[in-house]
Amino acid sequence: MSDVPAAGAPYAGIVTRGVALAIDAAVLTGGFAVASAVFGLILSLFTSVEVTSPAAVLGVAGTWTCVVVGYFTLGWTIAGETPGMRLMRLRVVDATGRPPGFFRSLLRLAGAVLAAIPFFAGFLLILVDDRRRGLHDMIARTFVVYVVEDYVVVRPLTD
Numbered sequence: 001m002s003d004v005p006a007a008g009a010p011y012a013g014i015v016t017r018g019v020a021l022a023i024d025a026a027v028l029t030g031g032f033a034v035a036s037a038v039f040g041l042i043l044s045l046f047t048s049v050e051v052t053s054p055a056a057v058l059g060v061a062g063t064w065t066c067v068v069v070g071y072f073t074l075g076w077t078i079a080g081e082t083p084g085m086r087l088m089r090l091r092v093v094d095a096t097g098r099p100p101g102f103f104r105s106l107l108r109l110a111g112a113v114l115a116a117i118p119f120f121a122g123f124l125l126i127l128v129d130d131r132r133r134g135l136h137d138m139i140a141r142t143f144v145v146y147v148v149e150d151y152v153v154v155r156p157l158t159d
Contacts (some may be wrong), residue, residue, distance in 0.1 A: 009091075013132055019084075022084070024083065027084065028067065072109050073102065079099060081099075100142050107139060108142055
């Protein structure tokens, strides 16, 4: 198992990861609010469903949970990053430097929920771990690294 994944990419700190999470939360909340409003409007035009009924509230909560799980799990599995992580130039990788698989991503998300339960104490491990891993990273055996890419310098064509 490699101690430094992704060919020596530096490990991401707590502030950058927190900003990425805030961006993802804003994207999720804004997108879900707009989609819910449109769906609610369409539903109110054609049915007489009471939006404050327990069934409606449970349906929205269940849908929200599925959207959040899909957003993070699929983002980490497919690209190793979410839109917030991309903006902050972060990537989740396993010990081989590749994005985690689906079940490892799901395990990481479950670990993030556990890390958040005791007043976010599981995330404070990022401050003291030499590889800057939180509880969820330790559980899933993942790392968050900064994206370090070599840029190709293109010279302009001369006549």
